[in-house]
Amino acid sequence: MIQLHGKLKHLSPPSSGRVILSLTTNQDLPTALASQKGLLSDGASSSAFKVVFHKHKPTQLLEGSYHFLLPADLHYLGEGDVVRIDLKDGSFRVLFRKSSGHNSILLTEQCNHYCLMCSQPPKKIDDSWILEEAKELIQLIPQDTVELGFTGGEPTLYGDRFIDLLHLAKAHLPRTAIHILTNGRAFHEIEFARKYAQVKHNDMMVGIPLYSDDPVRHDYVVQSVNAFNETVRGILNLKSLNQRVEIRVVIHQQTVDRLVHLCEFIARNLLFVDHVALMGLEITGFTRANLDELWIDPYEYKDTLSQAVMLLESYDMNVSVYNHQRCLVNDDILRAYRKSISDWKNEYLDDCTNCSKMNECGGLFLSAKQYKHSQYIKAFM
Amino acid sequence: MNKFQPLSFYAKQEPIGYQLLPFQFTELNPRKYLLTNLVGEFHTLDKNKLKVFVGHQLESDDLDYINLRAKQFLLDTHNTIAPELLALKVRTRYSRLAEFTGLHIFVVSLRCEHSCPYCQVSRQSEDKRAFDMTPEIAEKSLDLVFRSPSRAIKIEFQGGEPLLNFALIQQIVLSAEARNTTANKTLGFVIATNLALVNHDILAFCKEHHIHISTSLDGPQDLHNKNRPRPGKDSYERVMKGIELVREVLGKDQVSALMTTTKDSLTRVRDIIDEYVRLDFQGIFLRALSPYGFAIKTKSFRSYTVDEWLEFYKEGLNYIIEINKKGIAFQEYYASTVLTKMLTSQDPGFVDLMNPSGIAIAGIVYNYNGAVYASDESRMLAEMGDNTFKLGNVLEHSYEELLTSDALLNPLEESFTLSVPMCSDCAYEPFCGADPVYHYATTRDYVARKPESEFCKRNMAIFKYLIELMESDPSVKNLFSRWANRT
Numbered sequence: 009m010i011q012l013h014g015k016l017k018h019l020s021p022p023s024s025g026r027v028i029l030s031l032t033t034n035q036d037l038p039t040a041l042a043s044q045k046g047l048l049s050d051g052a053s054s055s056a057f058k059v060v061f062h063k064h065k066p067t068q069l070l071e072g073s074y075h076f077l078l079p080a081d082l083h084y085l086g087e088g089d090v091v092r093i094d095l096k097d098g099s100f101r102v103l104f105r106k107s108s109g110h111n112s113i114l115l116t117e118q119c120n121h122y123c124l125m126c127s128q129p130p131k132k133i134d135d136s137w138i139l140e141e142a143k144e145l146i147q148l149i150p151q152d153t154v155e156l157g158f159t160g161g162e163p164t165l166y167g168d169r170f171i172d173l174l175h176l177a178k179a180h181l182p183r184t185a186i187h188i189l190t191n192g193r194a195f196h197e198i199e200f201a202r203k204y205a206q207v208k209h210n211d212m213m214v215g216i217p218l219y220s221d222d223p224v225r226h227d228y229v230v231q232s233v234n235a236f237n238e239t240v241r242g243i244l245n246l247k248s249l250n251q252r253v254e255i256r257v258v259i260h261q262q263t264v265d266r267l268v269h270l271c272e273f274i275a276r277n278l279l280f281v282d283h284v285a286l287m288g289l290e291i292t293g294f295t296r297a298n299l300d301e302l303w304i305d306p307y308e309y310k311d312t313l314s315q316a317v318m319l320l321e322s323y324d325m326n327v328s329v330y331n332h333q334r335c336l337v338n339d340d341i342l343r344a345y346r347k348s349i350s351d352w353k354n355e356y357l358d359d360c361t362n363c364s365k366m367n368e369c370g371g372l373f374l375s376a377k378q379y380k381h382s383q384y385i386k387a388f389m
Numbered sequence: 390m391n392k393f394q395p396l397s398f399y400a401k402q403e404p405i406g407y408q409l410l411p412f413q414f415t416e417l418n419p420r421k422y423l424l425t426n427l428v429g430e431f432h433t434l435d436k437n438k439l440k441v442f443v444g445h446q447l448e449s450d451d452l453d454y455i456n457l458r459a460k461q462f463l464l465d466t467h468n469t470i471a472p473e474l475l476a477l478k479v480r481t482r483y484s485r486l487a488e489f490t491g492l493h494i495f496v497v498s499l500r501c502e503h504s505c506p507y508c509q510v511s512r513q514s515e516d517k518r519a520f521d522m523t524p525e526i527a528e529k530s531l532d533l534v535f536r537s538p539s540r541a542i543k544i545e546f547q548g549g550e551p552l553l554n555f556a557l558i559q560q561i562v563l564s565a566e567a568r569n570t571t572a573n574k575t576l577g578f579v580i581a582t583n584l585a586l587v588n589h590d591i592l593a594f595c596k597e598h599h600i601h602i603s604t605s606l607d608g609p610q611d612l613h614n615k616n617r618p619r620p621g622k623d624s625y626e627r628v629m630k631g632i633e634l635v636r637e638v639l640g641k642d643q644v645s646a647l648m649t650t651t652k653d654s655l656t657r658v659r660d661i662i663d664e665y666v667r668l669d670f671q672g673i674f675l676r677a678l679s680p681y682g683f684a685i686k687t688k689s690f691r692s693y694t695v696d697e698w699l700e701f702y703k704e705g706l707n708y709i710i711e712i713n714k715k716g717i718a719f720q721e722y723y724a725s726t727v728l729t730k731m732l733t734s735q736d737p738g739f740v741d742l743m744n745p746s747g748i749a750i751a752g753i754v755y756n757y758n759g760a761v762y763a764s765d766e767s768r769m770l771a772e773m774g775d776n777t778f779k780l781g782n783v784l785e786h787s788y789e790e791l792l793t794s795d796a797l798l799n800p801l802e803e804s805f806t807l808s809v810p811m812c813s814d815c816a817y818e819p820f821c822g823a824d825p826v827y828h829y830a831t832t833r834d835y836v837a838r839k840p841e842s843e844f845c846k847r848n849m850a851i852f853k854y855l856i857e858l859m860e861s862d863p864s865v866k867n868l869f870s871r872w873a874n875r876t
Contacts, residue, residue: 124393221459223467224449227399237470244473273459276430276734277474298393315867322870323733 011081016098019062019075023095028103028141029059030148031089046093048078048085059093061085076100088150092141103145111149112157112189113142115170119162121191122231123217125258125302127293130161139166139173146177155185164194174207185211189256192216193235195242205249213252213282216243219263221273229262240278247280254283260302264309271316275323284320286313286344288331291375299380306336307384317341334369335386349373363387406445407458407465410475414439415816423856428478429730429819430460433860478734485736485751490537492752494545494765495530495561497522498554499757503583503619507649509681509769511549521554522757527561529783530755535568536788541575545603547765549757552586562598579603584631585619592638602635604628606646606668608654608661616651632668646670650677650701652692658705665719666712672720675705677847680830681769695843699850710858713868720872724855728873730820731855740764742822742848744806749780749797759783761791763800766826778826800825803835811839817852 029046035054037045042056049062055072062077069075074095078085085091088106093099104111116138119130142158149156156177163170177186186209195201195214216239219229223236246253255274259267267286274284288306289295295302306313313329318340320327329341330348337345347354347370354371363369365388372381410426414434417423422439425431434442434453441447442463447454449465457463461471499520501511512520534542544565546558562578569576578600587602595602606628607616613625635644646668648654648661658675665673677698709721729737740747748763755761759782762768767778778800780791791797804823806812815821825835827844839845859866 122393222455223458224396224400224455227467228394228396231394233399236467240470241473244470244477269456269459276732277478279734294393315863318867319870322867322876323874324876 010084011079013099013101014079014082016061016076016078016093016100018098019066019077020069020073022097023074025096026092026094026099027058028090028092028144028148031061031085031087031091033087046091047073048087090145090148104149106150106153109155110157111153111155112159113145114159114161115139115142115163115173116161116165118165119160119191120165120193120232121162121235123294124229124231124262124298125260125289125293125295127290127295128159128161129293136166136169139169143173143176146173146180149181149184151181151183153181153184155187156181157187157189159189162191162194163188164190164200167194167200168203171203171207174204174209174212178207178209178212186213188212188214190214190216191230191235191239192242192246192253193238195245196238198245201242201245201249201251204246205251213254214246215254215256215285217256217258218243218270218274219257220266221270222266225262225266243278243281247278252282254285255281256285256287258287258289259304259306259309259313260289261304262301264304264312267309267312267316268319271319275320275325279323279325281325283326283328285328285330286316287329287348290331290373291379291381292373296375296379303380305382305384306332307382310336310338314338314340317344331370331373333372333382333385334365335363335388336382336384346370357381357385359385359387361387362389364389400449405466407447407449407454407463409443409445410462410464410471412462413814413816413818417853417856423816423853424457424462425816425819426460426462426475427819428461428475428482428734429732430462431731431819431856432456432460432462433856481734482736485738486745488539488541489750490753491539491541491738492543492545493530493534493537494547494752494754495522495527495551496547496549496754496757496768497527497551497557497561499549500553501548501550501583502553502585503550503617503624505617507616507651507678509679510772517554520549520757522557522755524557524560526755526757526759526783527557528564529759530761531561531564531568533755533761533783533788533791534565535572535574539574541577543577543579545579545581547581550583550586551580552582552591555591559594562594562600566598577601582631583617583619583624583628584635585624585627587631587634589634589638592635595635596639600639602639602644604631604644604646605648606632606664607648607651608657609664612653612657612660615653616649641669642671647674648676650675650693650698655693655697655701658701659708662705662708662712662719666717671718672722672725673705673709674722675702676723677702679766679769680827681766681773695846695850699847702851703854706854706858710865710868714864718871720875723851724869725872725875727820727851727855728869729875731852732870732873739822741824741827742820744818744821744823745801746804746823746825748778748800748826749792750801753780755783759785761786763797764826766830770826770830775830777829800829800835804828809836809839815839815849817849820852821848 031046031048033048035047035052039056043058045057046059046061047057049060053060053070055070057073059074063083090104092101092103117131117135220226226236227233243253317327327344328346329344330346349370355374355377356371360366412424412426414422414424417433421433422436423433438453458468461475464471499512500514514520580600581603584604607613610625614622617624632644662673706721709719712719726737726739729735738751740751743751752764754765754768756768761780763778763780771779778796780794780796804825806818806823812818824844828837829835859869
């Protein structure tokens with residue numbers, strides 16, 4: 009687990025406002041560029057930079073820049089990374105890491121679902137400043153970025169403003185694949201789906217959760233009436249416009265009983281979706297509050313998981329298993345097994361260091377290590 | 390107070406309860422009914438439950454209720470999307486119709502050096518002119534082939550033994566390819582041959598033009614040679630050599646084989662399957678004799694009953710499942726075809742199991758003498774002197790005249806299963822098809838009386854058996870899902 013935020017110590021007098029900066033280690037940048045950037049300093053400095061982040065306490069501070077001390081757990085930052093710093097109180101957040109393949113931009117904490125296992129519990133506050141920040145961020149992200157995610161909350165709650173953001177992303181990052189996490193309900197209006205399709209991004213996919221073939225159960229899991237109907241209609245609308253759609257299923261006590269039924273439903277009704285992700289539970293957010301209703305040891309459902317994967321594979325569907333430890337899945341699903349936990353999140357247990365298959369394993373979320381994980385995690389010898 | 394609502398909150402029903410969506414049902418076994426809907430979804434219900442369901446008394450938290458709703462047998466406020474999903478699947482199932490004729494069979498010669506008693510059509514003759522297709526007829530036929538709106542065209546050469554007129558095959562392939570430089574269709578070729586006359590030169594041409602080979606293999610040596618006599622009594626030896634040569638020159642997957650079940654085959658189903666497994670084929674099509682051509686004349690067709698054939702088929706299918714459980718992937722292709730209709734929203738496009746019937750609109754036959762028939766079975770019937778399904782002649786009639794002839798439209802319309810008595814309310818209809826040629830051949834009526842139809846008897850028994858196998862063994866369901874998708 010790596011550090012993504014913190015509070016930095018001022019080395020120069022506090023000011024006001026928040027700034028988003030692309031970082032560089034090149035102290036010789038022309039002033040025109042440097043004035044927009046943050047310098048990661050190992051000792052050297054230049055007055056041309058807006059902000060200088062010092063890895064070690066400097067002997068002298070040049071005028072013209074704001075100076076902060078960068079703690080050791082943030083020394084990993086490098087060229088091209090993007091950060092936000094509050095010039096008043098020193099609040100610091102890493103917004104983009106060039107070296108990661110998993111950069112995701114949270115666009116809002118508002119949501120029209122209230123999922124039992126939500127990892128990002130929604131808030132009913134106007135947080136549209138986040139969208140404005142995202143627009144700024146997109147313009148600072150390096151053009152050679154392979155993939156970028158948009159997530160929430162529910163990003164489509166912004167309506168047309170969300171579509172505008174996608175146009176902006178396409179304009180600034182034409183070669184970057186875009187992945188959007190949404191509950192898909194907004195697309196049940198064909199007009200909104202059309203506006204989305206009109207972005208005409210050639211590598212853009214939405215990931216939409218579908219938790220059961222039983223509409224009542226799906227509505228229950230997402231805690232919203234009529235969610236199933238609107239989400240499925242949204243998927244149909246998007247596919248009728250040739251947009252790429254991934255279905256995401258979180259496996260837990262409330263969904264596992266009908267997992268195979270759900271896969272049959274997908275194979276018969278939604279065969280044209282581009283990918284199905286079967287995902288393990290992350291023990292965070294609401295999951296911890298609802299753990300008794302949600303927890304099932306993955307060891308207990310491994311045969312069900314095999315059955316689900318084999319079924320989708322037999323229909324020639326593209327299927328992946330995410331967030332599962334290698335020792336908790338049967339060998340017959342290895343084609344679908346992915347080391348999916350984001351690089352900054354994955355952890356292992358002590359016993360795992362003895363495991364001969366550790367390099368094939370995606371590990372655990374830190375939250376699993378802290379709060380709940382399978383009793384059957386066992387090193388391969 | 391808990392901010393999360395319980396499951397029961399989301400299960401709340403409007404007072405109207407549920408509506409039934411269209412479905413059919415039939416008895417599956419003494420305990421259960423089988424329910425099917427028009428897109429091939431199926432569900433089994435305990436007998437007493439059916440009454441409860443139809444009487445709108447099924448409780449919404451009943452597992453059957455939940456399953457029936459997920460498969461679109463009922464509509465309530467929670468699955469208002471169901472009609473759209475049904476419509477989408479109906480459109481998918483019938484999407485082939487818009488493509489129209491994809492398979493074009495050219496009977497390039499009726500002559501054959503084999504004299505199989507079950508053969509429908511072949512002739513022993515030295516007179517080439519009497520039974521070989523002429524270049525003029527071939528070109529006129531190709532004119533018609535390229536009128537088909539289908540984006541994919543498959544030209545299959547049949548006989549007799551088509552290799553006896555290989556020069557014409559070459560001409561047709563070259564001409565079709567030349568035409569396709571402007572037509573831009575997906576064009577494929579198949580030669581249906583006994584392989585007795587195959588040689589390197591023939592295969593060199595096949596390789597150059599990506600021609601697939603389909604041959605006949607009835608089982609082990611003794612059975613094959615008994616079923617398929619030829620001078621020298623060496624049909625088996627020749628087909629073995631042929632298969633080996635084709636695989637060597639064209640590639641392993643470029644030859645497939647078909648078997649025909651005779652009375653002598655009935656006790657030998659395991660031997661027959663073993664022969665296919667031994668030769669590393671990916672599957673077998675266990676095929677009954679058809680009531681056409683010489684099969685009737687020589688009484689081979691009546692040489693066993695439907696029940697005997699079903700026993701043979703089931704034993705074979707069980708044996709194949711056993712083989713799969715041992716880790717060998719091997720399919721029974723008729724089951725695969727039916728399973729595609731049961732487990733997917735696709736139509737496999739198998740002429741006998743299509744509705745409207747696949748005659749002419751899925752496959753069409755250009756006979757050696759220019760006669761155009763609605764299907765392979767139609768020309769077999771014609772060889773017995775009945776031209777009911779002759780649409781016309783390539784030398785005399787236009788594409789429009791042939792494809793709108795009464796000889797085609799009448800049987801298509803009359804045999805449409807969704808309006809035919811007993812088909813229209815048959816629970817197996819979604820898996821089945823109209824087969825006006827079979828029914829005409831056996832009863833002189835496109836529709837016939839279904840309780841007397843051996844086509845119905847045979848297919849309904851197979852449908853029922855496949856469902857029972859899936860219901861009783863989840864591993865068979867997995868296997869069948871793969872067969873259904875040819876994966």
